Amino acid sequence: MTANKDMLDRLEGVKAQNYSLGQVGDYEIKQLKIFKAVVDCGGFAAAESYLNVGRPTISIHISNLEARLNLVLCKRGRAGFSLTEEGEVIYRMANELFEFLDNFRGTVNSLNSQCTGQLRIALSDRVCLDPQSRFPELIKQYSAYAPNVSLVTQVSSMANIERIILNDEADIGFIPYHRPLEGLNYQHIYSDACYVYVAKGHPLTFMSEEEQAIKVDEFPASHSGVKLHDDLNEQVENMKLAAVSYFYDVRLSLILSGQYIGFLPERYAEDYEKLGLIQAVAKKQRTYTLGVAVAYRKTTQLNKPTELFLQALQKVFDINELSSAPY
Template sequence: MDIRALRYFAEVVNCGGFSRASAVLHVTQPAISRAVRLLEEELGVRLLIRDPKTVKPTREGEVVYRHAAQMLRQVRQLTSELTDMKSELKGELRVGLPPLVGSTFFSDVIAQFRREYPGVDLHIAEFFSSHLEQALDDGEIDIAAAMLPVDLERFVVQRFAADRLMFVVNPGHEISSCTAMRILALKTHPLVTFTKDFKLCGLIEDACRAQGFVPSTVGRSSHLDLVLAMVASGMGITVLPRSVIERTNIRQFVAVPIVKPAIRFELALVRPRQSYISQGCKAWLELAAGALGFQISDSFICQAGAGTLIPDR
């Protein structure tokens, strides 16, 4: 079976069409169509349904896509392992970072990695925490930073930070003089927050529901600057991780700890249990550990044997 044909087919499914897949793959559309047609003939099944506006996999196509994703991931791991056998550090490393986590914790790590390992093609993919697990499963990224919890049956984690949530308000706001405030403040004060793709939003909403109410959300954005602009305009108050407040220049606002209960969470680097850890990935881990002050656990860098799971104890 032609690996290239599987790659073309998988990209057509990912993009929902031949023309978009052609742009991503830098391969002509007729060449992709021909490869997919030959794959259908080899397997004896129809793989795609071609509608006027999109292309979708058939039921048989969904099965082939699932196996193709696994095979392509194995090919990438094979290439990484062979590359690592050479003396100079080269290859490709794909890191998934949620927007807030990436800008808060990893901007210096990215810059240092590019300086020290120019031979490694570093790709930073911005994924919301809610999408990271699927991206890791699909082999789109090699390692990711995420808010815990994640599925420990599928992933190994390396914790790198503990965090808590705090209110952020204008200096003139009535709770700006408080030393601490309960989440119940959102019962009477409108909330400005991020889009629902952010795992942070679920954390806030769950905390409010536990107190018997749903917050009144008056504005959402996927950009921190716009969220803070809405707070500055007086639309409402927001909730941010302490790490973001400490590492971001937002001195014109007042941060008030949330208590009774304090809303805490952990951040971790995450990788699939059955995955090859390239030398580039190990270099990334070492730089991150130095910058963020954590010690890399043996369980996180233990390699998976063929068909075995990595112990997480």
């Protein structure tokens, strides 16, 4: 670089005109590659076979490059091919430029082939244990795509999951859908039917389904305590809401006490129902569909760990193209 600077200092007095190169693009880089090939081959004639281009075309490219740089780069004629002082500087700098581009390309390829860093996943209550989420299968597929990425997981409420994704404190969230939030993408993955459950021996269990539908609103109910989507709001607006329990395990405990009733996803409740500990009531009249989605931040460029996770999601759930959840 010192030799280049010395040469440039000597040339500064030679070039009288005030000239600025401006933006360098793909076209100039292509011309520089041709110029480098001519110099490496020792002249225009020898470069013909190397570039697989005729001598007139090579000459045009070199002339255009000289005009673009406002410099005479080489002498060609009966005396043979030789570089000017300016040409020697440009040749050295072109070599440095192409070496840098090669290193840049190699680094990018390495980053793509060996994805590293963290993937931060936040999950709503019990989602990872729901067979419909296929979470273990997702992690297995993701590990094949990104074996060098470490996972950081946490369980949190829907509202907090949305907040930390928006604040770039998490990359992926698994949440029951309850509202579309600006700034997030939601990819639907599965749905579950939800019913009102009561404990064994609860007064509602001794009634017909028609009576249950009439009486269900008279008993204390536990609910999630979050803003409800329209389908759920219609189901609970007349219920006697007496306790807040966001997490299913806590809500189930309140139901098992016999003092409260409450909505639970059918898949979550089925094992307890098989044991005879709880029972769904008014199933035809009191039910709604709970959609579960993978949420991630809207951005023009996802980080590589997140991008690979979404590819794993598409693979496992056989999704051709990611799209907004149909809510």
